[in-house]
Amino acid sequence: MNADGWLADTRSSYDTVAVSYADQLRGALAGTPYLRAALELFAGMIHTAGGGPVADVGCGPGHVTAHLHGLGVDAFGIDLSPAMIDVARRDHPDLRFEVGSMTDLNLADASVTALLAFWSLIHVPDDAIPAVFGHFRRVVRPGGPLLLGFHIGDESRLKTEGYGGHPMKVHVHHRQPVQVTAWLRDAGFTVEAQWLLGLDGHIPGAVLFAHRQS
Incomplete structure (x- = not known):
């Protein structure tokens, strides 16, 4: 699977479902206390680090970006889908959102205090993850925290329909935390904690806390 192909498919798929996706995700954090707790802990780490800009990479409609903002974090969102960014700007007009790809982050070196990728790595193929994590390390300041969430x-599996029955063409990758942890360490991050979520549910998830090594 070449980079141009999966990136184009992901972009067009989320352009198609942007409005219905936002409608379904609106208020979703209210019913997920463990994810809220993870975000609150992450916000606390950012405040301890002295604050500063925080990138929500793969932000979708911006609901997590806005939640972090409500916790006093100077968060901004980046997403591959222009339509998703339009929705995020519509729903959260006071926050900053921009179109961009985690495979080639248009951010200066060491320009953000922290970075979040909440279930936005699930469409990135395995062979592209090391480069993505390399970009994460490049843009995060030394010692800065990182928070990842994934299936x-x-x-x-290939997802061909979703969020209101709209057509999609994206591969959804489920991974073991030990593999994601190994990729992070290879990229120059220290992994601090791992939370496992919904282990008896249909699709369990994991949250990893890490920080960039100096």
Whole structure:
């Protein structure tokens, strides 16, 4: 799978579902206390680090970006889908959102205090993850915190429909935390904690806390 192909498919798929996706995700954090707790802990780490800009990479409609902002974090969002960014700007006009790809982040070196990728790595193929994590390390300041969320599993499947029945063409990759942890360490991050979520549910998830090594 070449980079241009999966990136184009992901962009067009989320352009198609942007409005319905935002409608379904609006208020979703209210029913997920463990994710809210993770974000609150992450916000506390950012405040301890002295504050500063925080990138929500793969922000979608911006609901997590806005939640972090409500916790006193100077968060801004980046997403591959222009339509998703339009929705984020519509729903959160006081926040900063921009179109961009985690495979080639248009951010200066060491320009953000922290970075968040909440279930936005699930469409990135395995062979592209090391480069993505390399960009994460490049843009985060030394010692800065990183928070990742992703599906747990050993499979990849093609998603052809979603969020109101709209057509999509994206691969959804489920990964084991040990593999994601290894990629992070290879990229120059120290992994601090791992939370496992919904282990008895249909699709369990994991949250990893890490920080960039100096």
